Amino acid sequence: MLDKPASALRLRERLLDSERLMEETGCYDGITELTLRNQDPLKFETLHTKLRAYCVSAREMARRISASPGVREVGEMVVAIYTPEGDAIALSNGIMVHVHTMSRFIKWMIKNGYEDNPRIREGDIFANNDAFIGTVQVPDVMDVVPIFHEGTLVGWAGAVCHELEAGGITPGGDVCLAQERFTEGLFVCAEKIGENDEIRRDYVIRCERNLRMPIYWVLDEKAKVASCIDMRESVKQLISEIGLDYWMKVSKEFIEEGRRAQLARTRQLTVPGIYRGHTFYGHVTAGKPGFQLLGDPDWLYNIPIEMEITTDGKITMDFEGTQPWGYHSMNCTPAGMDGGMFVTLTQHMNFEGLVNDGAWMATELKLPHGTWTNPDNEMVATATSWALLLPAYGVFQRLLSRSFVARGFVEEAFVGQVNSPMIEMGGESQYGTPFGMAHFECAAAGSGALAIKDGLDTAYVGWNPESDMGNIEVWEQSMPMVYIGRSIVPNSGGAGKYRGGCSFVSTWLINKTSHLRLHTSEHSSRVFDNGGMCGGYPAPTCQKHRAVRNSNIHELAAKGEPLAHAPGIDPHVSDYERNIGGDHVVVEGPYITSPHKSGDIFSHSYNGGGGYGDVLERDPIKTAWDVENGFLTREAADQVFGIVLKDDEDGYPIADIDATVERRAAMRKERLAKAIPVADWIAKERGRVEKADFAPEVKKMYASAIKLSSRFTREFSEFWNVDARSIFMPGAKP
C-alpha cells in the first residue's frame, strides 16, 4: 500500500484551506454570503430537515440492531453527517456530545495522511475511541464511513455508541481504577476496521478476545456501520436529486448559517460581560484496594470558569486556575471539553434553526496546558472524564443562566446538570457465564432547578438530553442482581425557592452468582460538585454506598418479615441496618471492594440538582405536596424552608400558612442575627489563610493552582492581600 501513488483527493490541503479561509474572513470556509439560502430559503431549510431526518431515522434503525441495553434502552448513541473536511452538517438526537468529537477524529485522519496510507476509499470503515484523537472516554467508540459520489469524496457519515464494556482493569466502560491509558481497556486508534462495507474479521476477533462482554461492542459496531451506510445512501440519493455542485455549496452554507445563528442567539438571549463561577470535586481513594500510589490518593479539584460574552456574540470559556492532570481516570482531552461545550449549547441555545458544528465555531475554549482539561501527557487516563466534565459544564449552565435572567428570559434559566455516578460490574453472570457491563440507569438524575419552577425529578443528565433510566426488567436481564427497591431520594434536590430535581436510589439483591465485582465512579462524596443559583443551595453531595454482605434477606422473606427497600432518611442509621441482618458496609467515594455473591445487598444513590432562589420564598402548598409524595421530608420542610405543616383529617400534610409566615419572619431575623459583614469575615479569615490553616488536600489544591496559573495566584493574593506563593509554595522560585 505504501508504494501506491498519493490520493488525488488532497483532503489535507482542502482542510487547511478551509481553516485559512475561516481565519481570514471570520466565516466558515470563507462563506461571507449565504447565497443559496437567500436564493431559495424554503429549499435550503427543507434540505437540512431532510438531512436531520436521515440522521434520526438511521439512529432509530441502528438501536434495533444493538444488543446493549445502553443503546437499545437508554439511547446512548448519536449519528451525524459531515463535510469532506469533517465539519458536522446535521445530527440526530442522543449523546450529542460526540458530534464534535467525531469531527476531530475525521480531521485527525486527514491531517495525519490517511489519504495516502491507509487510504480513504469507498466502503471503508474507520473507528476510534482514543480521546487524544477525538472522543471523550474509551467506551465512546465511533465509526465513520466516507461518502463518495462518482469518485469524489463528498462527506462522511459517523456514529457513536457508548459501550457498556471496554475491557479495562475494572469491568464496564468508565474504568474507575485506570490511572494511565494502559489500563483503560481496548483502544482503537483511528483504525480502518473494514472495507467494502464489511467489518474485518480480525478486528472482530480482537474485540471478542479483549472484552468481557464482546456482544455489546461487536453488535454496536454493526449497528453503527448500518446507520452510517443508511445515511450515506440517503445523502447519495439526495445528491443525485440536487446535483453535486449544489450539495457541496449548501452543506457548507448550513454550517455557516449555524455559526451565524449561534451568534445571533447569544445577542438575543444574553447580556455581554464577564461571568464567573466555580465548582469542586473530591477524589477519595486512600486505602481503596487496587489504586497504585502514583500520586496523592485523595485530591480536591477546583474548577473555576470565567465566561466572557462579547458584543459580537462570541462566548469564550476559560478554565485558568484549575488543577493539573493526575494519575486517575478523570482527565479530559480538548476533544472531550469541546464535546461538553457542544452538548450544552445544543440544549440551551440551539433550540431552533440549524444545529451543527457552526454553533461550536461561534465559541472558544481556553484550556490551560497541563491541566486536567488539556493534559500535556498523552499517556493519562480519561475513562471517567465525566467526573470533572459534568460539574464543569454545570457551572457553564449556571453562567449562561445568569445571562438569561439578566436579559429577562427567566424561563430559560436552569441551574444545570450534576454528576451521575455510575455502577459498573463484572464477573459471573446469573447464567453462569463471564460478563461485564455498565449500568446506565444513571442516565436520569435530578436536574437543577429553573428560575420559574422546580427541577426535573429523575429525568435529566447533561450528557444525554434524551435522559432515560431504562426499565428495571431490562436491566435485570443483563446482570446477576434483582431490584428490591427503586425510589425517590427525599431532599436530594438542592433547597431553594425552586428546589432542584430529586434523584433516586436503587437497592438490589445479588442473585445467582458467586462472583460479582461492583465498582462505581464519578462519585464526589466529600465536597459539593454541583451548585445552586441566586440563593439556592447545592444538592447534597454524592451519598455513601451502603451494602450488606451475607444478609439474612431470604430468611426474612420466608418468614414474611418486613425488608428494607431504600436507605431511609436517617443519615446515621440506614433502614438496611434496622431491618436486615448481616455485615453492613458503608463506603465513601468510589466503591472498590472484594466481589459480592448471592444474598448480598447493594444500594446506590444518584444525584439531584441545585436549587434556585431563597428557601424562605418556597411555596408552602407545593411543599406539602412534596412531603406527601416523598420529595421532601417533614424535617426539611420545617427546618430548611420554614414551612409549618399540619395534618388534614386523613393524615396528609397541609401547609399552615399563618404559622409559616410567622416562622419565616423569625428565621429571617435569626439569619440576620447570625450573619456578620463580609468585610469582618474577610479580616478574620485572612489570618487562617496566612497560616495556611487548611486540610492537606486543600493546601495542595492551592499550591497546584498557583503553580499552573499566574492569574489564579494574582487574584488569590489580591483578594486576601497576601503573597499566595510564599504561603502555599514556600521556598519555590519566583
Next chain:
Amino acid sequence: MTSYSKEVLRDLAAGQLPWSQTRRIMSAYKDDDRFFKMVAVYQDRVAWKDPILLPVSDHLFICQSGDERITRCECGHSFGDYRKNWKLKAAINVRNTEEALREIYPNSDLPDPEWMEIREFICPQCGTLHEVEAAAPGYPIVHDFEPDLEGFYREWLGKPLQET
C-alpha cells in the same frame, strides 16, 4: 413577531403562569421586546424609584441612582457601585461545621467541612439570601457577573446609556 403582555411576563417571572402557557413560551420563538418589558415588570415590583438598568439575580438589580449606577436589593438596600462585587457589602453566614451543614441537609450525607464550606450572602437590611457559594475554605469570594452595561445598551439594545 412574538410578543407577550406585561401581565403574562409578570406571572412568568413570579412562577405563576400555568405550565401549559409557560411551555408554549419556552417552545416559541423568543420575543424581541422582552428586555424592557421585563424591566418594567421588575420596576413595578420595587418600592423605590431609581430606574432599573439590569436584573442580575432574583432580587438584585443594577439601577441608575442619581449620577451613580449601583446594585440594589429589591428591598432598597444599596450594595454600591455596580462594577464592584456586591457580595463584599453583604452579610455572610458560613456553614463550616457538621452541625451547621446538617441544618440544611437534615437527612443526607454531608461534605467534609475541612474540604468544603457553604457561604450564604445575605442582604443586611431585609435578610434575603441572595447567593450561596459552596467553596473550599480559603477560596476567594467570586465576583459572579461584571456586565458590559454600556456595550449592551449601545450595541445590542440600540439605546445608549447617558454618560455619568
